[in-house]
Amino acid sequence: MSGRIEARPGGPTLVVTLDPHAPLDVPLPAEPAEMDQYGRQFIPRLVVVREGQTVRFINSENDLHNVHVIDEAGESLFNVGMPVIGGTYEHVFERAGDYRVGCNLHQQMAATVRVTASPFIGIADRDGRFAISGVPYGVYDVEVRRGARRVTRVVEIDGPLTDISGMW
Ligand SMILES: [Cu+2]
Numbered sequence: 001m002s003g004r005i006e007a008r009p010g011g012p013t014l015v016v017t018l019d020p021h022a023p024l025d026v027p028l029p030a031e032p033a034e035m036d037q038y039g040r041q042f043i044p045r046l047v048v049v050r051e052g053q054t055v056r057f058i059n060s061e062n063d064l065h066n067v068h069v070i071d072e073a074g075e076s077l078f079n080v081g082m083p084v085i086g087g088t089y090e091h092v093f094e095r096a097g098d099y100r101v102g103c104n105l106h107q108q109m110a111a112t113v114r115v116t117a118s119p120f121i122g123i124a125d126r127d128g129r130f131a132i133s134g135v136p137y138g139v140y141d142v143e144v145r146r147g148a149r150r151v152t153r154v155v156e157i158d159g160p161l162t163d164i165s166g167m168w
Contacts, residue, residue: 001016001018001120001122001131001132001135001142001155001157001162001163001164002129002130002131002132002161002162002163002164003016003129003130003163003164003165003166003167004127004128004129004130004165005124005128005130005144005164005165005167005168006128006168011146011147012046012146012147013044013045013046013123013124013146014123014124014128014130014144014145014146014168015046015048015114015121015122015123015124015144015145015146016121016122016123016124016130016132016142016143016144016145016164017116017118017120017121017122017142017143017145018118018119018120018121018122018132018135018140018141018142019117019118019119019140019141019143020119020136020138020139020140021138021139021140021141021154022138022139024119024136024138026119026120028050028052028053029050029053032053032054032055032056032090033047033048033049033053033054033055033056034047034055034056034057034058035047035055035056035057035058035101035111035113036057036058036059036060037057037058037059037060037061037063037065037067037082037103037109038060038061039061040061040063040065040106040108040109041108041109042101042103042109042110042111044111045110045111045112046111046112046114047111047112047113047114048113048114048115048116048121048123049093049113049114049115049116049121050115050116050117050118050119050121051093051094051095051096051115051116051117052092052093052094053092053093053115054090054091054092054093055090055091055093055113056088056089056090057082057088057089057090057091058086058087058088059082059083059084059085059086059087059088060085060086061084061085062084062085063084064081064082064084064105065081065082065103065105065106065109066079066080066081066082066103066104066105067079067080067082067089067101067103068101068102068103068104069091069099069100069101069113070099070100070102071097071099072097072098072099077091077099078091079104093113093115094115095115096115096116096117097114097115098112098113098114098115099112099113099114099115100112101113118143120132120135120140128168135157136157137157137158138156138157139154139155139156139157140154140155140156140157141153141154142154142155142164142167144164144167144168146168151167151168153167
């Protein structure tokens with residue numbers, strides 16, 4: 001599946017997810033997703049992972065930070081100090097939702113970990129282009145989301161290229 005969806009430079013990231021109508025066993029990625037701390041920012045500002053996937057937080061600079069993660073109910077999931085230059089902390093996110101990530105030492109540091117039940121995730125680039133490969137033929141709910149706005153559609157994947165340009 002691929003396409004180009006309207007994107008605004010600097011705007012919130014466009015995320016495309018695919019949910020199969022028939023049950024599909026898609027293994028989790030072997031490597032954890034990563035969110036870095038550098039220049040007193042989280043990089044990237046949005047990490048999208050599947051339920052059960054690990055996120056590795058990294059502090060790449062000579063500046064003390066912590067990682068404070070809060071769920072949608074406002075409950076603190078964890079709050080850990082990060083050693084300078086190479087400090088890491090890993091967490092397995094089990095439940096779908098948007099998690100706010102902050103650093104108590106630097107109020108401007110803000111990011112999101114989005115956890116999705118969908119086995120297929122696509123992140124659009126600056127031009128709004130994205131591609132999700134290795135999708136078995138079948139019928140899927142496709143969701144395109146940017147910030148709070150979402151659009152959904154049912155799409156049948158039945159060939160080597162399914163383009164959803166124009167859906168957004
Ligand atoms: Cu910090």
